[in-house]
Amino acid sequence: MKNVFLLLLLLSNFSLYAQWKSLFNGEDLSGFVQRNGKAEYKVIDKCIVGVSQVGTPNSFLCTEQAYSDFVLEVDVKVEVGLNSGIQIRSLSDASYMDGKVHGYQVEIDPGQRAWSGGIFDEGRSGWKYPLSANPDGQKAFRNGQWNTYHIEAIGQNIRTWINGIPCANLFDPQTAEGFIAFQVHRIKKESQNGLTVQWKNIRIATENLDEVIFDGERAPEVSYLINELTESEKRKGWKLLWNGKNAEGWKVANGQGFPEQGWSMEDGVLSVLGLRENNKKVGGDIETTDEFGDFELELEFKINKGGNSGVKYFVVDNSKKNSGSGLGPEFQILDDKVHPDGAKGINGNRTTASLYDLITSENLSEHSTVKRINGPGKWNKLKIIANKGHVEHWINNLKMVEYDRHSQIFRNLIAKSKYASHPDFGQAYKGHILLQDHGDLVHFRSIKIREL
Structure with missing residues (x-):
């Protein structure tokens, strides 16, 4: 034996x-x-x-x-x-x-x-x-x-x-x-x-x-699976915010129903077409039908040359305002080199991954001025983490912004920004996730969220 x-x-x-x-x-x-x-x-x-x-x-x-x-x-x-x-x-x-x-x-x-x-x-x-x-x-x-x-x-x-x-x-x-x-x-x-x-x-x-x-x-x-969750993500509570096929779970911002024009869903890509009539946007911003408090959000985006868009969060609908737009902290999406907004604001606080008009994005992961953002025509991975007031912006797995939305510093930033007339800006306990129609062609996919 x-x-x-x-x-x-x-x-x-x-x-x-x-x-x-x-x-x-x-x-x-x-x-x-x-x-x-x-x-x-x-x-x-x-x-x-x-x-x-x-x-x-x-x-x-x-x-x-x-x-x-x-x-x-x-x-x-x-x-x-x-x-x-x-x-x-x-x-x-x-x-x-x-x-x-x-x-x-x-x-x-x-x-x-x-x-x-x-x-x-x-x-x-x-x-x-x-x-x-x-x-x-x-x-x-x-x-x-x-x-x-x-x-x-x-x-x-x-x-x-x-x-x-x-x-x-x-x-x-x-x-x-x-x-x-x-x-x-x-x-x-x-x-x-x-x-x-x-x-x-x-x-x-x-x-x-x-x-x-x-x-x-x-x-x-x-x-980077496209419009698909891994088994590990499913176990950890991630869910797709867009199913890759239709408008389920989305509506026009601050309104009802999904825009009949201005947005398309083809080959697993959700696109804002940037259509205008009489110098007005045809589609308007869209937002999730659900509201979210503490969360981790991921998606991929791709802009064309000169493109401009953004992802807003903690957006609260207001019946006194017109549909098609919403107010909330914004992860800026921009062709920094071509679009004129890249040179506006203060010290680049309107460039990609910035907290729009408030905090300029920097490569905090490498302590570098090199942001490693893929230019027009290429996909980028966006991530937003919001947990107990602490918020982070990430792009391509590099941290670009972090702040406390309930802090005195944040309130002072608001007071000196274009949002000064909105003292409760970014303070909602829960809000919608919004994709912006800024009048340019921009593509989104693999939109997913995990509530914390």
């Missing part, structure tokens, strides 16, 4: 080991092709070593094979002063930006920001999962040492761990299959020339993935 037990244990261990296949033979770069930049890749002591080079764009050492569902593990070490990344499900096509490598990148970031393990959409939409969405994950990467990355890409879910610490947990439907690649980032300074990033112990599993996935703690979830 003892021999039978040992045999079963051996077979079990062999089965687990058999899931893994090496992506790198430890001797040469067989099975890889270099794309885009001309940074040097070489093999030293069974490691792939990438060497930075001034004057060349991002370089990628790409697998010849494409992968869909997999678990990837790799050890990484990078010199401080050089960031890098591991591309997964990535593509290179002559019809897209002359073959530029694009797709999901798991970040290698030894800098002060510490976003290693986050997910960047290289060559497309930018940051999908910055570590501002999971501050605990910022502690995972160890500078100057080898770090073990564990990456799971299964269906629409991509999860990452570094040294066993959960970093990212992304749901995104954009790309289901592509190559894996190791990046040497472009550099601009001579002082960065010759810095290295190294990879070793590179292995992948593509079958029986239940045997090699991590079952323990996962990072907070960020979802």
Whole structure:
């Protein structure tokens, strides 16, 4: 019986080991092709070593094979002063930006920001999962040492761990299959020339993935599923505010029924068309039929060049006012570079993600003036959190504004703004969520809310 037990244990261990296949033979770069930049890749002591080079764009050492569902593990070490990344499900096509490598990148970031393990959409939409969405994950990467990355890409879910610490947990439907690649980032300074990033112990599993996935703690979830909730979101009380099909749950602001003109619902996108007749808006603002107190709201929006709109909250209907508009704190949506409102107000407090006319948006997550907002024609993720008076504006998972709507500071801001004649502005216990018709074409989707 003892021999039978040992045999079963051996077979079990062999089965687990058999899931893994090496992506790198430890001797040469067989099975890889270099794309885009001309940074040097070489093999030293069974490691792939990438060497930075001034004057060349991002370089990628790409697998010849494409992968869909997999678990990837790799050890990484990078010199401080050089960031890098591991591309997964990535593509290179002559019809897209002359073959530029694009797709999901798991970040290698030894800098002060510490976003290693986050997910960047290289060559497309930018940051999908910055570590501002999971501050605990910022502690995972160890500078100057080898770090073990564990990456799971299964269906629409991509999860990452570094040294066993959960970093990212992304749901995104954009790309289901592509190559894996190791990046040497472009550099601009001579002082960065010759810095290295190294990879070793590179292995992948593509079958029986239940045997090699991590079952323990996962990072907070960020979802880009279109008009759909994840199972985790359902358990946590999220619900769709727009079903992706019709006007159920919405009405004209400060009125009854849904506008007959000015708004459209096609292919899972809710659009304000910006129609005007005799210089008047045809559709008007729309709002939820329900009212909300403490909540967390998420949606995606896309503007055209020169576009202007906004999302208002704690909006209270007023029978003495005309239908089609509502009053409440506003998350501004704007083409900051083109629309004249971007230069109005005070110190940019009418720019995207600002509390309109009151508080200017800043990149509080990175303590930076770079907002990382996608321009016209690209989708952005908006989030508003309102809890016991504390309110936050987020865009693309970066915090831009925070304030206390019941504070003395807020009341003073109101007194010096265009809302000075409304002393109770933003003070309602509950209110509607409103999408603004400002006379421009703007698109919305994946509108969801969780009451707190």
